[in-house]
Amino acid sequence: MRENKNKLRKEVRSRLMELTKVEHEELSSRIAENLFSLEEWKKAKTIGITISIPPEVPTVRIIEQAWSEGKEVAVPKCDPEKKTMEFKKISSFNQLESVYYGLLEPVAETTEALKEELDVLIVPGLAFTKEGYRLGFGGGYYDRFLSYYRGATMALAYDLQFLDELPIEVHDIAVSKLITPSRILRTYAH
Ligand SMILES: Nc1ncnc2c1ncn2[C@@H]1O[C@H](COP(=O)(O)OP(=O)(O)O)[C@@H](O)[C@H]1O
Ligand SMILES: [Mg+2]
Numbered sequence: 001m002r003e004n005k006n007k008l009r010k011e012v013r014s015r016l017m018e019l020t021k022v023e024h025e026e027l028s029s030r031i032a033e034n035l036f037s038l039e040e041w042k043k044a045k046t047i048g049i050t051i052s053i054p055p056e057v058p059t060v061r062i063i064e065q066a067w068s069e070g071k072e073v074a075v076p077k078c079d080p081e082k083k084t085m086e087f088k089k090i091s092s093f094n095q096l097e098s099v100y101y102g103l104l105e106p107v108a109e110t111t112e113a114l115k116e117e118l119d120v121l122i123v124p125g126l127a128f129t130k131e132g133y134r135l136g137f138g139g140g141y142y143d144r145f146l147s148y149y150r151g152a153t154m155a156l157a158y159d160l161q162f163l164d165e166l167p168i169e170v171h172d173i174a175v176s177k178l179i180t181p182s183r184i185l186r187t188y189a190h
Contacts, residue, residue: 001167001169004167005135005138005167006138008126008127008135008163008166008167009126009127009135009137009138012126012127012135012160012161012163013055013126015160015161016055016056016126016158016160016161017055019055019158019160024054024055024058026181027158027181028057028058028156028158028181029061030181030182031057031156031157031158031179031180031181032061032062032065032156034179034180034181034183034184035062035122035154035156035179036065038154038177038179038184040119040120040152040154040177041120043119044071044119044120044152045071045072045119046071046072046073046074046114046116046117046118046119046120047063047066047071047072047073047074047118047119047120047121047122048074048075048076048087048114048118048120048121048122049062049063049066049073049074049075049121049122050075050076050122050124051063051075051096051103051104051105052124053101053102053103056124057156057157057158059122059156060093062122062156063093067091072089072114073089073090073091074087074088074089074090074114074118075087075088075090075096075104075105075106076088076105076141076145077105077106077108077111078099078103078105078139078141080100080139083139083140083141083144084141084144084145085141085144085145086113087113087114087118088106088111088112088113088114089106089111089112089113089114090106090111095107095110095111117149117150117151118149118151119151119152120151120152120153120154121149121151121152121153121154122154122155122156123142123146123153123154123155123175124136124137124142124155125137125142125155125157125161125175126161127161127162127163127166128155128157128161128162128163128166128175128178129162129163129164129165129166130162130178130185130187131174131187131188131189132155132174132175132176132177132178132185132187132188132189133166133168133172133174134155134166134172134174134175135163135166140171142173143171143172143173144171146173147171147173152176152177153175153176153177153189154175154176154177154178154179155175155177155178155179156179157178157179157180158180158181159180159181159182162180173189174187174188174189175187175189176189
């Protein structure tokens with residue numbers, strides 16, 4: 001199972017690398033516009049989101065839009081030993097620091113944990129099915145977090161990240177909306 005998932009991760013990652021810079025820009029801005037058009041986005045006071053790393057759908061402009069709409073933005077601080085994460089509020093990119101694998105995380109000392117539930121959680125992933133199942137980066141952080149999270153979940157994806165099938169395990173949790181450059185897919189997950 002793990003090898004199969006790793007093979008798929010590599011495959012999708014290399015497909016994503018083939019998109020040109022212009023394609024990334026154009027497609028990701030359509031994804032962002034679709035996200036901003038959602039009622040859940042408009043109503044949300046707090047957004048949970050990661051700082052993307054290429055070739056993922058970029059999240060910086062989404063975060064900037066959230067701030068400009070007066071929303072609270074919280075990004076995850078991972079605990080690699082326990083494989084858990086905690087969302088911490090940021091109001092500037094200066095509150096981030098580079099940790100393992102170049103991942104940007106909130107600086108522990110200068111950021112506060114979000115006490116209330118997030119209204120919208122943007123769940124990262126490498127590949128998805130139309131049912132909202134996702135292939136993450138292999139740490140299982142989001143599966144653990146989603147097992148007790150009750151707010152709205154959505155994922156941002158280019159069309160080439162969709163696979164007809166994914167190896168699904170009992171701990172894998174689907175997201176309830178998938179936002180692509182051309183549409184918003186609702187799934188049966190809550
Ligand atoms: N809710 C959970 N409780 C305990 N362990 C979990 C949970 N969710 C995932 N895991 C562990 O995390 C590992 C990685 O999960 P996986 O779904 O393969 O990664 P990802 O979702 O990041 O692609 C799994 O082997 C599993 O043992
Ligand atoms: Mg998983």
